[in-house]
Amino acid sequence: MTHFADLNLRRTTSHLIVTLLASTALMACSPKSSEAPDVPTISYTADEIAEESARLNAWFEEKFEEEIAFSPLQQTFLGRKTNYGKIDEITQEAVDEQLAWRKATIEQMKADFDYDKLTPDAKISWDIWEYQYDDAVRANAFSKNGYIFEQMGAVHTQFPTLMIAIQTVENEAEMEAYISRLSETGRAIEQLLVLSKRNAEAGVRPPRFSFESVIESAQKIITGAPFDDGPDSAIWGDAQRKIAGLLEAGDIDQATADNLTEAARTALIEDWQPAYENLIAWQKEDIVNTPELATGVGALPNGVAFYNERLASNTTTELTADEIHQIGLDEVVRLREEMIEIKDQVGFEGDLQAFFSELRDNKDDPRYYYPDTDEGRQAYIDDSTAAIDRIKAELPNYFGILPKADLEVKRVEAFREQPGAAQHYRPGTPDGSRSGTYYAHLSDMKSMPKRELEVIAYHEGLPGHHMQISIAQELTAVPTFRTQAGFTAYSEGWGLYTEWLATEFDGTYEDPYSEFGRLGSEIWRAIRLVVDTGLHSKGWTEYQAVEYFKENSAITDAQARSEVRRYMTIPGQATSYKIGMLKIQELRRDAEAELGDQFDIKGFHDTILGGGAMPLSLLERRVDNWVAAVKAG
Template identity: 55%
Template sequence: MSKLQAFIDTTNDRDRKMPITLNNPLIPGLLAVAIFTGCQADRGTEATALTDKVQSTPAEAPVTLDAEAETHRLTEWLDARYEEQLQFSPMQLSYLGRKELYDQIDDMSEAAEARRLAWMEKTVADLKKHFHYDKLTQEGKNSYDIWHFQFEQARAAEPFKRHGYIFEQMGGSQSQLPNFLLNFHKVDTIEDMQAYIARIGGISRAINQLLERAELAAKAGIRPPRFAFEGAIEQSSKLIDGAPFKNGDDAPLWAGAKGKIAALLEAGKINQKQADKLTADARRALETQFLPAYKTLISWLKEDMQKASAQPQGASSLPDGPAFYNQRLANTTTTKLTADEIHNIGLKEVARIRGEMETIKEQVGFKGSLQEFFTFIREDKQFYYPNTDMGRQSYLNDSKAFLNDISTRLPEYFGLLPKAELVVKRVESFREQDGGAQHYYPGTPDGTRPGVYYAHLSDMSAYSTTDMETVAYHEGNPGHHMQISIAQELEGIPLFRTQAHFTVYSEGWALYSEKLAKEMGAYEDPYNLFGHLTAEMWRAIRLVVDTGMHAKGWSEEQAVEYFLENSAIPETAVRSEVRRYLVWPGQATAYKIGMLKIQELRRQAEEQLGDKFDIRGFHDTVLGGGALPIPVLESRVARWVKSVQGA
């Protein structure tokens, strides 16, 4: 019996009561997408325990004595099912760099979600019928378990399909849909541009479908805090501000369309007559489809906002809120930790990190309390770039320099290295937020689109220079870019696993990477080392604040006050963070829980292997199977330890 299956058995009854949501870059409950807005939004695909024993094999299932052959057969079957799954999501195909269904946007309706769930249920029934679990290799068993795992996620999510906030200030659909078209719809031919124009209409249809879902949620008493409405209204308004809708600078999608058409013309792939027609068609789609959809959305948001609480409340205030929040914790951490347990882990971590911060304070010779040192770091101008275009460019340039330097040291700590390119960019103006979380978007598996580390730079006073080094390692290498790129480049496992995403794993790895960077020789400046501790403290505070607001009745101001008392993070960023936790219940707890688990697994391996412990082997083991829920990761590392012991 695998460790995952043991976890299944012990959590069976509990998890039937706590549904979860699959994640999509747009709204919970849709087809899983491995876009990591990580720190964004990161709303990664989240995990819960399976509710059935998956190792049982029906009598009619064919038995293959050769485990490798049976596993190969399973891999081929899973690849075929994954291809079917992709056909539900034209957008996911585009994220992967493919151009099938290139003129379409996903069906965002509840009916479409139900059809996907029914399809997933049938695949699991077929999986159990046609494959002999005990005759698979261990890697094959992992693939079997994870496929079944993801179905259980979707099935358990169904009762809570209206609990996820669709339109909000962080990763709301109103900004993510246009962002998809601008950044992930590549135009190489006239047909690609025609598909871009068709997708403008598709976005308009999707916004109308999502609005219907938001209206149903509101009728059930589920609506986000008022600030989320305000953010969604602001972002939506920016998308229809300017040409071709009114006088002024070009609106984002209009600028995108004109730029793509101009590039085709310059490359000689279209003539002027074709360019004129494409331009006219794009204008027509924006004016007759996109504009009405967004005007209707903004109107409804303004009206419904009046019914939203001006004093934000946690998830427990929603209908079935406590059960919903418990499930969010279960699926984001893939553990059985309760809100109280997570809260207490956070308190202990905050106390530990404060001690390390005191050491740095003394090292730099600061005379005063730690709280006064926080104020000094938060307010002294030496720790901030100018709030100018030159200051913003300096932030990007210095982030690139940190990443270039750490990349030269990677071979000493990793055998597996990413092939994909990494770039650092500023967030697009229509979705940029003061103090918004820096985040990462993966590249394509074939490397034609690089991974991108995005930085919000509209207010440079929100980002201390002391923090930027550790953020670069988290979002880039050896963090998200490295982990996700390696996963996408893996061979010998089913394709769906190269795109799988479990928040506790991906965010746990990225946070582990921040500390690993110190081991690799980073943070030569003691203030940057303090910034690293600030970032770790940030994630420890999340355990306290997230559970505080969603399970213990804390107010937004209580959360902000606790944050400021225990970190040097600028208040603008603190308030943005607290509001992020309010609209994404439980997500922020995954970072520290995942990091602590990876650190625990490493300590255990070091103790068990002694002189045989190899850091490259450990890291390759953690990264070499793609993103995994905690029980599977534990089993994978345990097997590696045994193999080294027996060598």
């Protein structure tokens, strides 16, 4: 239920731009990445290995600083205020420049360092760095296959989110930078339009419903003052509040406040608004070229190869579409059996499909849904916060490493809120100055079943994404670039694993309906394996996918359609959750079997989280190294 990290503005420029061009493809591991390295023919002393590893780590720090210099946005998300008035260049030329830089770093690394002379963890750092280059190269090969504007990543809505939620203002210079970024947003949208038109010329367009959503959400961004005579738009209200804050604090005088206000208005009217109007006009112009019935990417030019690459990217495995489809079918059968047990436990008379209908259709039953009122929305936020707070007491029993950063539960901003859309997490800063945020779409409370509240809170908050990402950002024993690395199968696999892990905690899923919600969440991810591959490799229609979802879950109509449309616009991403979870569970079973009484759950989890995100093959190597170290004493 997480909004994938791939398409938010937290990525480095390289990741951001390549994501927009080709949905951030990750190639299958190179030999060093997928296999343990060969035994070196030369023996090195412990001091030599430590010295070489330290030298490599220092080099990685230099290269990380060079990398983020490409991206003003990444600097902001790291909590830095350098280049605070700028936005990344979003062009093919920028991608090419960064690929050339990355290629040069690989060549330098191989020339200046000895892989066999490194510690096991330093070898993983080497392999991740090389893997990320291969990732970008493979992504660039499909640069014309990516959907630039769509309803899920919704890059056009990320700019106001950046300005409102991330861009803090503490003095006059920072307000000037804020205003500069208002203008820069106009330039960025225009650059994205160039890419969108290029891909359309190649015959690649998102489904029609994506166009409709983009038009609607873009119009919301420029509705209200200063764009028309209505109430203040979200961005204009934010700009005025930030200026007023400086005035109230005595940091600026009234004349300066007036000048800043006028400058912000000018930037919005002359740069921001025209770009969004051009986006809306382009979407309205090009929507007529979309088929009435949406299709998977397999039907588009170069689509089959693109989808196969997407699967490799998102799962970091070599599993084929057919293999993933079958894994999904098998998991759906298993989980249905467990759901039947809960149905019988609560005394429901009727089959599982009837129980789905009972839960799905009785929207006014307070056992199943919150009221669709402001009070109901606040109750959802309060109950989610309480669930997260309860689980905090259990964490020290299962983890040695705990996050320092705080977590907030918030409603999604009105300009990007969608009925029935997935909840998601946005990380805080590495220094903890900005908390992590679990965002919930609450415009339609009848698509927010109570039974799912607990499991989503664990997935998005603790011990799920907030814990994993915060710990990664707070790591000091690995190169900084690893604290910012993103691999969907790892992060989403962890999120889904923690939903299951929470069953071992005291005080969780005590209500059988909440346990049914957990099973519903897991079968949801199994269904994704079936539906995603069905849509993109087996010619399924949107209708078929929605019906399969409803046949195997208590999902609402709004949720089912929102989910299926998500898979259609970000192919392959939805397969990462279940594949990643199954791998982490497999690694735990293998470690328990190998270590017996020596197995320590805290040690296992610290091993999973303590190295940051990585491809699943490298995660397996890291766990194997831990098991070997435990056995060696």
